[in-house]
């Protein structure tokens with residue numbers, strides 16, 4: 001069932017609309033890009049589609065069911081800065097198993113080393129922490145994943161390896177993916193379709 005945003009509109013300050021008349025949908029297994037200039041509202045739209053923000057107008061649904069804010073989130077969000085998404089007081093093993101217990105195959109696909117499991121977040125690099133955030137998002141109940149500038153901090157080779165592993169798993173599980181980036185070359189390479197934020201499509 002597709003993830004659908006209908007007639008979405010949002011502002012932070014009254015009547016200064018950042019998202020307006022926005023209609024988009026992503027099918028299971030599809031990879032949709034969100035492009036647009038800095039500040040056009042990509043992150044705001046991502047948070048709306050993941051159910052973290054209720055839009056001022058419009059509706060987000062999966063197969064006619066409006067997203068519920070309190071239930072497990074079928075739409076997972078991966079941020080640009082993994083340190084913001086990880087509790088600094090938890091060891092990495094606990095960060096992972098809070099969501100589910102991943103198989104060794106998934107850990108291997110993202111080259112997560114056993115020795116990292118007992119470390120604190122501060123003892124890993126940004127790219128190493130991001131791998132944990134990606135694996136954590138691949139909960140068996142996940143239907144869609146929004147990757148908001150997910151690999152911006154990584155070098156080109158690591159970036160390519162992570163996207164290869166990530167999109168391979170998403171395709172095999174029919175998870176729909178939204179890739180948010182200001183890099184059009186990355187979007188052209190990875191995405192089936194691209195939605196330009198701030199232009200109505």
Ligand SMILES: Nc1ncnc2c1ncn2[C@@H]1O[C@H](COP(=O)(O)OP(=O)(O)OP(=O)(O)O)[C@@H](O)[C@H]1O
Pocket residue numbers: 012013018036037038039040041042043044045182
């Ligand atoms: N919590 C907030 N309160 C008030 N204004 C906000 C808030 N969050 C974002 N904004 C404003 O909304 C606009 C859109 O921000 P958003 O982060 O969605 O853009 P973006 O396209 O993701 O930008 P970037 O590519 O630079 O990350 C910006 O002008 C920003 O200053």
